Amino acid sequence: MKKIAALLMVVMMVYGLTAGALTLDADFYWEPEAPTDMEGVHFFDNSTGDVVAWVWYFGDGSSSTEQNPVHQYQDNGTYTVRLVIFDSSDNMDYVEKNITVFNVPPVAVAGENITSNDLLVMFNGNMSYDVDGTIVNWTWLFGDGNAGFGETLNHTYGAEGIYTVNLTVFDNDGANDTDAITALVDITPPETNYSIEGERAWYNDTVTVNLSATDNLAGVNATWYRIDNGNWTQYEGNITITQEGPHTIFFYSTDVAGNMEDEHNITVNIDYTPPETTYDINATYGKNGWINEVARITLAATDNLSGVNTTWYKIDDGDWQKYEGKFNLSANGVHVIHFYSIDHAGNAEDEQNFTLKIDKNAPTVSITTPEKGYIYIFNRRILPTIFGNTIIIGKCTLAADADDTTSGIDYVEFMLNGEILWKDYAAPYEIQAPQNILLSSNKLKVIAHDKAGHLTETDELAYIKIF
Ligand SMILES: [Ca+2]
Ligand SMILES: [Ca+2]
Ligand SMILES: [Ca+2]
Ligand SMILES: [Ca+2]
Structure with missing residues (x-):
């Protein structure tokens, strides 16, 4: 057994040496394994043998003599690549392999999302591209059940709304790509409402007007207002009106789609001045x-x-x-x-x-001295007289009572025999009766004047004065 093993070993060694020197075997591989026509394909020689020369035929009419060439195909397709190798003894071998080069699909670009204040909307797909060919078809699905074709086109929607629009583009190799955008179609302007706390016809304080706008679809862009003939100002919070007078506040809003509300106005009347x-x-x-x-x-x-x-x-x-x-x-x-x-x-x-x-009332007045029907002697009332005469003997003070509860007594006049004897401006109201040489007959009347101009007269009192 040992002998057989040793013999086999020798045979293998000899065979190996001669095979290594003599066997020429062409082989290759490439990277990337599934290339596109937009990238270079790196071919790697994988041959065995004493190779000294390489000839590559890429199958598209071009060739190379590099050991590990890079080649880019102009179009997608399946190409038969042949590698021919030579050793130093001019022995030759070759191998052929099919390489499939892939198409690069197109890229659909439907554009930015669209906000339109018109039912007629323009679409533009001209940013779509195909790097290794051309786009041959643009198919639009407008999101309302309708479709259209073309790089750019218009579509008229039946109603406002928010639509998802799909653009599918096809390249000349039949590949496709889809892009979606949103078309917001809003033809309704916003609505702006005002509120004033404690709203009324006239205010006697600063008035604060609050505006609030709503919009159905696109949303409110801005609210504008103007006070009387002032400038239009963008609303950014409460409007404060302080100036006295009648004022008109005009206002409206715009939405993001560009719809403009009709102008509204309210009246704000301010009055700070009392009557x-x-x-x-x-x-x-x-x-x-x-x-x-x-x-x-x-x-x-x-x-x-x-x-x-x-x-x-x-x-x-x-x-x-x-x-x-x-x-x-x-x-x-x-x-x-x-x-x-x-x-x-x-x-x-x-x-x-x-x-x-x-003061509607006249004063009251009465003569207190002399009292009718009495005889006076030196200012003293003595006795009633028999016949009712009034007699004064010697000195005597004529006196009257006068009263006025409202305006008060202004003065009291003593009239003697039709002439003013005395005006007395302060109580007690009195005056000495004029002296006579012998005997005289007199008529006394007292008139009281109140401060309001009323006067009251007493009856005439007749008296006889002696001395
Ligand atoms: Ca393509
Ligand atoms: Ca709107
Ligand atoms: Ca006023
Ligand atoms: Ca009076």
Whole structure:
């Protein structure tokens, strides 16, 4: 057995040496295994033997004598590659293999997402490409059940909406690619609403206007407003209006699709100025500003902007009353009339007042000395006289009582025999009776004047004065 093994070993060694020297075997491989016509194919010699020369035939008419050439095919297809090798003894071997070169599929580019404010939408697929050929077909599915063909084209949608649009492109080798975009078709403008806290016809404070816009599809882009004849301004929060007067606020919004809402407007009226009320008293005046009879009082209010709403008044400490027209005041006394007005914006005038004095009543007056039917001696009342005469003997002070509860007594006049004997401006009201040489007959009358101009006369009192 050992002998057989040794012999076999020798045979193998001899065979191996001669085979190595003599056997020429062409072989190759390439990378990448599945190339496209857009890339170089790297061929690697994998032959055995004492190879000194290589000739490559790539199957597309071109060749190379490099050991490991790189070759790029101009088009996809299956090519038969032949490698022919030679050793130093000019022995030759060759091998053929089929290589499949693949087409590069096209790339569909449907463009940016579209937002349109028109039902007619233009599509453009001209950014699509095929690196190793040409695009021969553009097929559009518009997302509404309709299809169209062409690199660029228009489509008119039946209604607004959000559509998914597919573009499929085919290259000259039949490969295809699809790209999708969104077509947002929005032909409806946004709607802008306003709100004002405590909305009313007139305000007496700064007014804050809030605008809020909504949009059906594309969404609100911007809201614009203008106050009176001011500039259009983009709305970025509450609008504050402070200036007094009537104002018009105009506003509208645009959506992202470019639809513009019709302009709206609201009126905001601001009035900070309270009304002004004047008064008028229609009355018959006596003296010193005293009214002798009823006073008829008129209040008249004016307001700059919103107009007078109500006028209020109260007499002295009475209740406030709504002024409905002229009113009468006839109670005796000194009265304070308080009044003010409120305008429609709620501005209240500072309270005003005026005073009026009414004295309808004449004073009371009576002669206290002498008392009728008495005899006076040196200023002392002595006795009633038998026949009712009034007799004064010697010095005597004529005296009267006068009273006026409203305006008060201004003065008291003592009239003696038709002539003014004395005017007395302060109580007690009295005057010495004029002295006579002998005897005189006198007629005394006292007239009391109140400060309002009323007067009251006593009856004439006849007396006889002795000395
Ligand atoms: Ca292609
Ligand atoms: Ca819209
Ligand atoms: Ca006002
Ligand atoms: Ca009086």
